[in-house]
Amino acid sequence: MPLSPEQQAEIDAQRSTRQETRRVVSEGMEAHLYTAYPVLDHGFIRVIDYMGDDAAICQAARVSYGRGTKSVTNDEGLIRYLMRHWHSTPFEMCEIKLHVKLPVFVARQWIRHRTANVNEYSARYSILDREFYIPAPEHLAAQSVVNNQGRGEALTGDEAQRVLEYLKADSARAYDHYEEMIGQEGQQGLARELARMNLPANIYTQWYWKVDLHNLLHFLRLRADAHAQYEIRVYAEEMCKVVADWVPFAFRAFEDYRMGGATLSSTALDCVRRMLKGEEVTQENSGMSKGEWREFQGVLEG
Structure with a gap:
């Protein structure tokens, strides 16, 4: 199950306690504190702590001592300007700390984002x-024939059932041997730090992951994308819901300029200008490779 009884009891106790504070709070984020949101079959994310809100981004941008400006509209406009022009530092003033339970192979992808502070559950x-x-x-899908790191059509019938049985049986067998190696009655047992090497990459681990908003949005831009692997994308999508309540102005700007926007090369921009003038542009006269042209068409066609 995603949460152990001990973890649930701890969360319930934390949610029942409120404290006065002079720090900036986000009402949207306060509702998420100490709530575990299930992801995959046994995983979850939950917010442990956070710092800052939309106004803190504006305050940092102006290096002022007040909360934003006189107008909420001005704050939203400033945030959109910062996002549009790739000003990252003000977004670094907000931080979030998450407790995440995830499969080890997802964690190995996730840790590639080396801009966070991480403390993982220790199997030593x-x-x-x-x-x-x-x-x-x-x-369950076959290997993509056009993308070496993607999936193709879903497996069906006997083949899908065979793969599922392999996954279940191999996982159970590896854990049985892990338990046997770390010690039984009357034997010394193998050290935990060695026995863990026998465990498969689909076993669950947990960590605390603390990151600033700028780097979190970069993570979400890559991992909440439709091309990201499903097993990490569902975590990113759940995190998007939390961030949208935490910093709504920043998240709307992020959706508009990052998630919903596109970056074009100078060659691609030249092609757009030629098209607007009525010129017929093809891959052969575009100056792009076949791969670049395919991606360019994808942007234009949405």
Whole structure:
């Protein structure tokens, strides 16, 4: 299950306690504190702590001592200007700390974003739970024939069932041997730091992940994208919901200029200008490779 009884009891106790503060608070984020949102079959995300809000971004941009400006419209306009012109520092003034439970192979992708502070559950000191990510049948797919790091058509019938049985059986067998190696009655047992190497990459781990808003938005731009691997994308999509309530002005600007926008090369811009003048532009006379032209067409066609 996503949360152990001990973790749920701790969360319930934390949510029942309120404290006065002089710090800036985001009412939208306050509602998310100490709530675990399930992801995949055994995973979750939950907000542990945060700092700042939309007004803090504006305050940092102006290096002022007040909360934003006299007008909310001015604050939103400033945030949109900062996002539009790629000014990153004011967004770094906001931070969030998340507790995440995720499969190890997802964690290996996630940790590639080296701009966060991370503390992971240690299998050197503790014994990992018998929890593995087993994909739903609709997420079992063949290798893509056009993308070396993507998926193709979903597996069906006997082949899908065979793969599921392999995943379940191999996970269970590896954990059985892990338990046997770390010690039984009458034997010394293998050290935990060695026994863990036998565990599969779909076993669940947990960590605390603290990151500033600028780098969080970069993470979300890549991992909430439709081309991202499903198993990390669902975490990013759940995080998007939290960020939208935390800093609504910043998130709307992010959706507009990053998630919904596109960056064009000088060659692509030249092609757009030629098209607007009525010229017929093809891949052969565009100056682009076939791959670049395919991506360019994807931007134009939406």
